[in-house]
Amino acid sequence: MRNAAGRELPSYIEGYGQVTPFKGERENPILKPKTSVKESVVLPGDSKVLNSIDEALDRLNLKDGITISFHHHLRNGDYVLNMVMDKIAERGIKDITIAASSIFPVHKPLLGHMENGVVTKIIASYISGPVAEAISNGKLENPVIMQTHGGRGRSIESGDVKIDIAFVAAPTADTYGNINGVEGNAACGALGYAVADCQYGDKVVAITNNLVPYPACPIEISQIYVDYVVKVDSIGDPKGIVSGTTQITKDPIGLKIAKMASKVMEVSGLVKEGMSFQTGAGGISLAVAKELENIMKRDNIKGSFASGGITGYIVDMVEQGLFKGLLDVQCFDLKAVQSYKTNKNHQGMSASIYGNPHNKGAVVNNLDIVILGATEIDRDFNVNVSTGSDGVIMGGSGGHSDTAAGAKLTVIVSNLIKARLPVIKEKVTTATTPGESIDVLVTERGIAVNPRRQDLIEKLKEAKLPVMTIDELKDIAEKLTGKPKEIETDEKIVAVVEYRDGTVIDVIKKVK
Structure with missing residues (x-):
């Protein structure tokens, strides 16, 4: 089997991520609820507001092997991923898949969770810094899945990636779970990478440092997708949004x-x-x-x-x-x-x-x-x-x-x-x-x-x-x-690079 660049891939990659033609009547994902009527729990407005991340974790079905997601709009200023992972690790949960839209140097604490088996798989569109280096050196139990931004949205909507719990860094949220990214001292603007997580995650927790009375205006992500709202002191540093080169070259x-x-x-x-x-x-x-x-x-x-x-x-x-x-x-x-x-x-x-x-x-x-x-x-x-x-x-x-x-x-x-x-x-x-x-x-x-x-x-x-x-x-x-x-590389595959349609375009091997 060869990838799109003409490179021979290992035999055990064959069939990975191949698109199967759809046959039959397609369900409408907009009309289909996350749960059946009997399973759903409709909370009155203020009942969604919890006092801490720990209280949210108490109410969620935490277990080994779950997939949790995060978005990266605060980029290298994000605090939420690290806060949540530290709290989950304290509970002894193992074998977690992190479906983050991107991973930045600020997420270095993930290294400890990778070493002790709390995190065994990562799915992301971009990874840089210490976590990327550790993955390249074979420190993650399973190969990371590297997607495109559009491919990530596709995989969540199609069910290829099933999110058990989505944790959303919300610059502003109201008491019923409406979210926007333009108000508050951690305003980061558009929240495009969090949308699929909220629409398709089984449970959604908005974590905010700017809890406002209902309704938050404007509303970018609706209350209909959010199960709980947690108020914390800080979700991140907005200065970290400007990470990397964002200036016209003078060279x-x-x-x-x-x-x-x-x-x-x-x-x-x-x-x-x-x-x-x-x-x-x-x-x-x-x-x-x-x-x-x-x-x-x-x-x-x-x-x-x-x-x-x-x-x-x-x-x-x-x-x-x-x-x-x-x-x-x-x-x-x-x-x-x-x-x-x-x-x-x-x-x-x-x-x-x-x-x-x-x-x-x-x-x-x-x-x-x-x-x-x-x-x-x-x-x-x-x-x-x-x-x-x-x-x-x-x-x-x-x-x-x-x-x-x-x-x-x-x-x-x-x-x-x-x-x-x-x-x-x-x-x-x-x-x-x-x-x-x-x-x-x-x-x-x-x-x-x-x-x-x-x-x-x-x-x-x-x-x-x-x-x-x-x-x-x-x-x-x-x-x-x-x-x-x-x-020179080892034979161990540390990452699978997906093309936007979910097919494999290449693999990355451990560096020697």
């Missing part, structure tokens, strides 16, 4: 790459009235957004929408009238949080609406252009954003594969050489996004276009842009750095 090489990427967009013919756009929060990607802003102002172009995780730079473009609206699954900085609170054209969306390939209208399918980064890219345009060149987990797809598959033009922007290593490899260390979804690689030394896009190659050459084959760019890099040695 001349990065700015050169951004300028060339903007010319690629122009020549493609997609920068026009009604266009849609998404970019990441990396320094070069944000510089591309700035270049696009200049082009749109110059040519008096007004786009339809920008989407994804939203930064203040994209907010600025909307406030200048360059886009009609924003579709937001998470806010990357505090300016985006404020915009989400006050601008009616700044709309929230769930991860499923954003990128689920099995619903009837994922937003990514309406994208014209997406700008993405890469840890590595290979001769077949497969992209790695899951591991470093040393094989250690340092991220994950997030929305990478979702947007790459949906957009009309997918552009990878990257320095040709990173940390004295070429970004282009014979085969990527880990395949995250398949090459069939990638259209263009833009580096400071030249532009490589996927041979599938002959139309684009002709347009770029006519525009006198420095078009090369990806092999030519690879040779240039290796003349400067030498050919890197292949990393």
Whole structure:
């Protein structure tokens, strides 16, 4: 069996996550209750409010082997996951699966729970920091499952991932369980990654440091999904939302790459009235957004929408009238949080609406252009954003594969050489996004276009842009750095990388 990048997978992976054609009458998940009428318990408003996490755990069906979920909108400022896990560990519960939308360095206390058998499996779209390093070194009993953001929504809605208890960090909640992310001192903006957890989790516990009288306004997640509300002193530090790079690069090489990427967009013919756009929060990607802003102002172009995780730079473009609206699954900085609170054209969306390939209208399918980064890219345009060149987990797809598959033009922007290593490899260390979804690689030394896009190659050459084959760019890099040695790995699989539809695109092995 081979993955989407053409790599042979172990025989025991065969059949994992394969999609079975549906036969028969499909149940409507909106109309279907979580429990039968006899099993359901309808609580009056204030009866949902509990005094502590311990009291909530007393009322929940805690047992070995359960799956619990968390969302990551507070990013590296989140306190809730650690608080809950410490309380559960005190009760001697073992063999827990954590279905977190992402794991950050702040979640380092999970290492102790992994070592003592409290946590034996993790499902996430992104993992960085000490937990990622420990998993790469084989410290987790079972392989982590790495999903895309849209794939996570799909898996929860389809029942592939069944959540027993969802713990929701709620910047604001009222006494009946209505939640929003725009009020309170831990306001983080859109709560798109928590929506599926609340709608499909068997039990849902909102944990808030801002408990307000009923009703909380605005309401982003409804009381109909929430079983209990717990008031705590703090759910996290909103400054931790701005983790990683969320500033336009000042590096001349990065700015050169951004300028060339903007010319690629122009020549493609997609920068026009009604266009849609998404970019990441990396320094070069944000510089591309700035270049696009200049082009749109110059040519008096007004786009339809920008989407994804939203930064203040994209907010600025909307406030200048360059886009009609924003579709937001998470806010990357505090300016985006404020915009989400006050601008009616700044709309929230769930991860499923954003990128689920099995619903009837994922937003990514309406994208014209997406700008993405890469840890590595290979001769077949497969992209790695899951591991470093040393094989250690340092991220994950997030929305990478979702947007790459949906957009009309997918552009990878990257320095040709990173940390004295070429970004282009014979085969990527880990395949995250398949090459069939990638259209263009833009580096400071030249532009490589996927041979599938002959139309684009002709347009770029006519525009006198420095078009090369990806092999030519690879040779240039290796003349400067030498050919890197292949990393050595153990046979133990520490992670299974799922594509957005649930099929396996690659596996990650323990580093030596």
